[in-house]
Structure formats: structure tokens, C-alpha cells
Amino acid sequence: MLKLLSGVASYDAGSVQYRGQEVTAYDSIALRREVLLCGQTVYLFDGSIRDNFRKYYAYRDLPAPEDAVIRDILTLCVANFPLDAMCASMSGGERQRIYTAIYLSFMPRVLLLDEPTSALDAKTALAFFESITGFCRKKKITLIVVSHDKILTERFADAVIVLGSGRE
Amino acid sequence: MSDIIVLNIWQFSSVYLLLLVVLAVMKKCNVNQTKLFIVASVRMTAQLVLAGLILTYIFENPHPLFIIAYLMMMSGFAIYIVLSRNRKLNSRFKGVVAVSLGGTGLTIIIFLISIVVGVDFFNPQYTIPISGMIMGNAMTGVSLGLKTFTEKIQSQGDRIDSLIHLGVRPQKILTPFVNESLETALLPTINSMLGMGIISLPGMMTGQILSGTLPSTAILYQIAIIIAITTVTCLAVFCSLFFGCRTLFNERSQIVL
Numbered sequence: 001m002l003k004l005l006s007g008v009a010s011y012d013a014g015s016v017q018y019r020g021q022e023v024t025a026y027d028s029i030a031l032r033r034e035v036l037l038c039g040q041t042v043y044l045f046d047g048s049i050r051d052n053f054r055k056y057y058a059y060r061d062l063p064a065p066e067d068a069v070i071r072d073i074l075t076l077c078v079a080n081f082p083l084d085a086m087c088a089s090m091s092g093g094e095r096q097r098i099y100t101a102i103y104l105s106f107m108p109r110v111l112l113l114d115e116p117t118s119a120l121d122a123k124t125a126l127a128f129f130e131s132i133t134g135f136c137r138k139k140k141i142t143l144i145v146v147s148h149d150k151i152l153t154e155r156f157a158d159a160v161i162v163l164g165s166g167r168e
Numbered sequence: 169m170s171d172i173i174v175l176n177i178w179q180f181s182s183v184y185l186l187l188l189v190v191l192a193v194m195k196k197c198n199v200n201q202t203k204l205f206i207v208a209s210v211r212m213t214a215q216l217v218l219a220g221l222i223l224t225y226i227f228e229n230p231h232p233l234f235i236i237a238y239l240m241m242m243s244g245f246a247i248y249i250v251l252s253r254n255r256k257l258n259s260r261f262k263g264v265v266a267v268s269l270g271g272t273g274l275t276i277i278i279f280l281i282s283i284v285v286g287v288d289f290f291n292p293q294y295t296i297p298i299s300g301m302i303m304g305n306a307m308t309g310v311s312l313g314l315k316t317f318t319e320k321i322q323s324q325g326d327r328i329d330s331l332i333h334l335g336v337r338p339q340k341i342l343t344p345f346v347n348e349s350l351e352t353a354l355l356p357t358i359n360s361m362l363g364m365g366i367i368s369l370p371g372m373m374t375g376q377i378l379s380g381t382l383p384s385t386a387i388l389y390q391i392a393i394i395i396a397i398t399t400v401t402c403l404a405v406f407c408s409l410f411f412g413c414r415t416l417f418n419e420r421s422q423i424v425l
Contacts, residue, residue, distance in 0.1 A: 006333065007420065007422075008332055008333055008422065009422065010420060010422065024420070028420045028421045028422070029335050029337060029421055030335075031335075032332075032333065032334070032335035032421075033334075033335035036333070036334070036335070037333040038333070039329060039330065039333050041326050041329065041330075042326075043326040043327045043329070043330040045327075056334065059331055059334065059336045059340060059341070060334065060335065060336060099330075103334070106334070
């Protein structure tokens with residue numbers, strides 16, 4: 001569903017609209033940059049956290065952010081690690097937060113997060129959502145999150161949509 | 169220079185004794201490719217004998233149509249062999265590979281024969297052996313380049329997905345894989361250039377010297393052919409992958425492997 005919304009996948013039937021228009025009416029690349037999907041599968045390049053920011057920004061033809069900006073966004077995602085730390089030696093949860101931080105740093109209009117806390121313990125997941133929802137509200141970034149964690153969704157979501165065989 | 173010694177059938181047959189040595193070593197080391205080795209040896213012999221007969225006929229009865237037919241057959245086989253080793257490619261990608269391999273191969277052959285050597289393109293003595301070397305090496309290069317490219321695409325799925333989600337244009341995502349595959353395809357040719365003349369005397373030069381050509385002349389031909397081989401490998405792999413990778417995404421910039 002998130003893929004349909006960000007234009008990464010196409011649909012054969014039905015309608016998916018963004019701001020009153022079919023998503024297919026938008027330029028696909030511009031749409032993806034505005035409605036940014038941070039997928040469940042984490043991919044980080046070999047190298048440090050700073051290297052990863054640089055590489056992702058280079059792919060978007062943007063200058064790499066300053067160290068202070070990277071630190072701020074990492075703090076926001078409860079990922080206070082040194083910028084020189086090598087990503088390959090990090091745990092799944094740490095990598096997931098760095099990955100989310102990179103995507104969030106692009107400041108999209110809508111951020112789609114797919115199970116962003118799947119590799120985090122309950123305490124870190126809570127802190128992560130506390131921080132990220134507050135930031136997105138302040139910056140007017142719409143956050144759409146797919147999650148199986150009922151406690152988190154009830155506590156932080158403005159609206160909950162139960163899909164499939166959900167019993168609510 | 170003295171004339172070459174023509175091998176009689178008994179002299180020639182004795183070389184097959186060496187195949188028995190290979191078979192014995194394979195058996196001793198439990199190399200499970202005995203059948204393939206025998207089939208390859210028989211096929212090699214049959215194909216070369218057939219080629220020898222056809223070439224003898226063409227050399228005795230030179231005609232532009234024979235040259236064109238030979239070149240088409242050679243290109244067709246080269247394309248078929250490359251594509252049969254990369255069956256998973258989509259049909260548009262296969263088309264790009266066929267055009268790239270055939271187009272770059274024929275362009276370099278025409279340049280080498282007509283401009284560098286400066287003989288009539290339909291002279292079978294030059295066009296047929298040189299075309300064989302050019303197309304054979306282009307085929308190996310493209311095959312290696314495609315294999316590396318498809319392996320990278322398959323192993324780097326998470327990277328491709330992440331970058332697609334991020335709004336990166338597919339061409340930009342795939343370009344590093346094209347570059348790395350081109351490098352892999354070119355390395356064997358470049359490495360062989362490094363050792364040439366010291367570690368080995370290349371096949372064409374050896375053949376020319378054996379048949380009585382002065383080594384100084386043979387060297388010039390060999391240098392020309394090596395440069396042509398490097399160029400055709402580079403161009404054929406580059407065109408196959410650069411244009412071929414565009415078939416891996418649609419107008420919505422979605423990856424369609």
C-alpha cells in the first residue's frame with residue numbers, strides 16, 4: 001500500500017489519490033521525493049554513518065549535510081552514535097534508526113515508515129516515536145506508519161486504519 | 169623464412185595423445201567433467217575441420233557473398249552463445265545485446281580491414297580470420313560483463329529498492345553496476361596485454377611466424393589486433409549494458425527486472 005502511495009508500484013484497478021489527484025498523474029520521481037517511503041528492509045553502504053549520509057545525498061544530487069545537522073537528525077531518531085562509527089558493525093536496531101534518520105533528513109512532505117521499530121526494544125521504540133512524531137508535527141510532515149505494535153499506534157497515532165484481517 | 173612443415177595425418181594424430189594425459193589427470197583428481205571434456209574435444213575437432221573445408225572453398229572461390237554469409241553466421245553464433253548463457257534477460261535487453269555485439273563487432277572489423285590493413289574488405293584471407301578474433305573476444309567480453317551485471321543486480325536488491333524509494337532515477341542507480349561490470353569484462357584483456365610478448369606470444373603472431381611471416385610484420389598485426397580486441401570488448405560491453413539497463417525500468421521509473 002505504501003508503495004502504491006509513493007508511486008514505487010502501480011495498481012491495475014481502483015484509485016490511489018494524493019492531494020486530490022491520482023498518484024499516476026504526478027511525475028513519479030517528484031512524487032517519491034515528496035511522499036518518501038522508508039522501507040522495512042534496511043540498506044546501508046559500507047562505511048561510516050557520515051559516509052552513508054554523503055552517499056545517499058550524492059544519489060539525490062544534493063550536497064552532504066553538515067555534521068551538526070546529521071547529529072541533530074540522529075538524536076531525533078534516538079541514534080546518538082559517533083559519525084565515524086562503521087555501520088557494518090552495528091546491530092539491526094541501530095542500523096534501522098540510522099536508515100530512518102537518513103530518510104527523515106530529506107524533509108519530505110509525507111514520510112511513509114514501514115515497521116520502523118521492528119528491530120527495537122519497547123523502551124527505545126517508545127522514545128523513537130515520542131521524538132519523531134513531535135518533530136514531524138512541528139515541521140508539518142505527515143507521518144504514515146505501518147505497524148503491528150498496538151501500544152505505539154494507540155499512543156501516537158492521530159488516526160488508525162486497520163487493514164486485512166484486523167479485528168477492530 | 170622457411171616454408172611451414174605440413175603435418176601428415178600420423179604426426180597430427182599424435183597430438184591427441186596429450187588429451188589422454190588430461191583425461192588421466194582428471195580421473196585421478198576426480199574432476200567430474202570427463203564427459204564434457206570428451207564432447208568438447210570432439211566438437212572442437214569437427215568444427216575446425218568443417219571450418220577448414222569451408223574456408224578452403226571460400227579461398228579458392230572468393231566472392232563477397234561468401235564473406236557476408238560467413239560474417240553473418242559468425243555474428244549470429246556469437247549473439248546466440250551470449251544470450252544462451254544469459255537466459256534471464258528480458259527480450260528488449262536481449263535485442264540491445266544482439267545489436268551492440270553485432271554492430272560494434274562489424275564496425276571494428278571494417279575499420280581494421282579497410283583502414284588499418286588497407287585491403288579489400290571482401291578479401292577472405294584477411295577478413296575471415298580477423299573477424300573471428302574480433303567477434304570471439306567481443307562475445308567473451310559481453311558474456312562476462314552481462315554475468316557480472318546480472319549477479320550484481322540480484323545481490324544488490326535492497327540497495328536498488330532503497331534508492332528507488334528515495335526518488336533516485338533508475339539510470340543513476342544502475343550506472344555503478346554498469347561501470348563495475350565493464351571493468352570486470354575489460355580486466356582479462358588488459359591483463360593479457362601486460363604479459364604479451366614476455367609471458368606468451370599471442371596466437372595470431374605465433375600462427376603468422378609459423379607460416380613464414382617475418383616476426384617484425386607479425387608484431388605489427390598483433391598489436392593492431394590486440395588494440396582492436398580491447399576496443400571492441402569495451403564498446404560491445406558498454407553498449408550492451410548502458411542501453412540494456414534502460415530496459416529494466418518503465419516510464420514510471422519502476423524497476424521491471
